[in-house]
Amino acid sequence: MDCKKYLLLLVFYVVAKATPAQTITTLEGLKAKIAAVLVSGDNLPETKFNTIENMILNEPGIYNDLWGRVNNTFRNKSDQFLLKNLKIDFKTFQGNDSNKTSLGFSYKWNYEINKKKNTDYQRSEFLAKITAEGNVAFKKNLNPLDFQSAKLDIGTSGFLGGTVNKLDAALTADMNKINQQLAAIEDEDELANSPLWNDITKAMAIKNQYHYNFSATGGWEGKQDFSTSQLTYGAQLRFSAKAYSDKNPLAQLNILDYPFALIRYITGTDKSINPYGAALPIVTMGIDMVNPTKDSVRTAITGNEKQFTRFRFEAGFRTLLASINKTTMHFNAAYRYFSELNAASAIRLAKLNSFSYFTCSVTAADTYFFSYSYGKLPFDRTDNAVYELGFKFNL
Amino acid sequence: MAIWTSNNLACVNLWSTLYIMKQHKKTFKKAEKLKMKELLFFNPLLTEDELKFEAAGIADFLDIVFKNTYGGKYEDGIDKAKAVNHLVDTLIEGDKTMADLAAAVDDDYNF
Structure with missing residues (x-):
């Protein structure tokens, strides 16, 4: 028996010991698949064994179940603070230009030290944070998201606004009672139309919230096999504004939300065409010095690996699309843009001076209805449009 | 986990505040099992x-509203930093529910 079969037996053993199979929904589908393969006979010929072996060893759900159990053993332990923020998600990768697939995983890890000012109205903090994240495919040529990074951020975060009136004890008691009255309403339309909301929001007098983070950043970026890598250091500003009161003019400035406000109105989700101030986008801008430590493509084009300056712009947006019957659908989007400043003409001719990547999706609670991605990130060399609609295909 | 009941002000005030913040449109009864990834802020592409x-x-x-509008006080040993970090830790876990978040509120605030 070769080593793959020992690994197969090990997976069987660990699954059997670690998980009561009848309670693991992700394993049920696998059991059904195995049963279908075994249905034609009692003996297990080599070919069927290999089929089952491949089925098990390439099923990301098994590894996620196992990892989930390992993770649960240390995530809530205070003495495991370095490990508890490690997130691993096994998945199947599909190459951009083929139907071949590879098992792999994405990983995220961070560790942070923050010093908050603890008084009610001094709301800022010093933050030092180390993060590592990326995607690893066991067959590296089938990794369409081959971008790994490890970085250190040191900076400050804080808020301006985002406050409400401080009420006296009598009003506080009234507000608590109103909430209990609202909680007793069981019809969503009746709840949405209740005049009691006005009583609360009038007393609160919500101010717009402005949230910022300014930090110095430094780190490493590269491919999973380290064939291409670069060091970066620079500074970034992250900013998000929110108007939680519809009456605040800032909400009306959320132009991204107007098409969705119209859809919400048409579908009866909202009574009027009102953009959400709570759905204003999050924006990050940064300037990085990039030192390509290993980049054969760049070296071949420019003849050197001199450091360069890169501008970065990233934005994220999510809003309510519609709420129909019991299904609530959201529209999600993210845009990332990287541009080399004063790039050499050879770099511009090779179209390596800027990279942009847009992705969006429509999702409900535990599923998605549609997703679309287009563009490239640093180290990607081609644009790829990827649509997903229950199944995935590439253009 | 906090018992999801309208008699628990941690549950009611959390539900109401997130409703006002346009994070959801559910009635109190239906909101118990609402997951963090269903709230408006939880963009899976970030x-x-x-x-x-x-x-x-x-x-x-949430912290400011709990204290200023609903008269909440921190429980013993809890300050703003701990309470806010506790909320954030729950908010970013997509599969945690409103009841889980209410438990965090119940642990750290006294209404």
Whole structure:
């Protein structure tokens, strides 16, 4: 028996010991698949064994179940603070230009030290944070998201606004009672139309919230096999504004939300065409010095690996699309843009001076209805449009 | 986990404040099993850092409303930093429910 079969037996053993199979929904589908393969006979010929072996060893759900159990053993332990923020998600990768697939995983890890000012109205903090994240495919040529990074951020975060009136004890008691009255309403339309909301929001007098983070950043970026890598250091500003009161003019400035406000109105989700101030986008801008430590493509084009300056712009947006019957659908989007400043003409001719990547999706609670991605990130060399609609295909 | 009942002000005030913040449109009864990833702020396409930044904004506003509007006080041994971090830790876990978040509120605030 070769080593793959020992690994197969090990997976069987660990699954059997670690998980009561009848309670693991992700394993049920696998059991059904195995049963279908075994249905034609009692003996297990080599070919069927290999089929089952491949089925098990390439099923990301098994590894996620196992990892989930390992993770649960240390995530809530205070003495495991370095490990508890490690997130691993096994998945199947599909190459951009083929139907071949590879098992792999994405990983995220961070560790942070923050010093908050603890008084009610001094709301800022010093933050030092180390993060590592990326995607690893066991067959590296089938990794369409081959971008790994490890970085250190040191900076400050804080808020301006985002406050409400401080009420006296009598009003506080009234507000608590109103909430209990609202909680007793069981019809969503009746709840949405209740005049009691006005009583609360009038007393609160919500101010717009402005949230910022300014930090110095430094780190490493590269491919999973380290064939291409670069060091970066620079500074970034992250900013998000929110108007939680519809009456605040800032909400009306959320132009991204107007098409969705119209859809919400048409579908009866909202009574009027009102953009959400709570759905204003999050924006990050940064300037990085990039030192390509290993980049054969760049070296071949420019003849050197001199450091360069890169501008970065990233934005994220999510809003309510519609709420129909019991299904609530959201529209999600993210845009990332990287541009080399004063790039050499050879770099511009090779179209390596800027990279942009847009992705969006429509999702409900535990599923998605549609997703679309287009563009490239640093180290990607081609644009790829990827649509997903229950199944995935590439253009 | 906090018992999801309208007699528990941690549950009611959390549900009401997130409703006003346009994070959901559910009745109190239906909101118990609402997951964090169903709230308006939880954009699955954000990076971990970006999502945590958005969650910190939600948590900071909740903290202020709990204290200023509903008269909440921190439990013994809890301060703003601990309470807000506790909220953020729950908010960024997509599969945690409103009841889980209410438990965090119940642990850290006394209404």
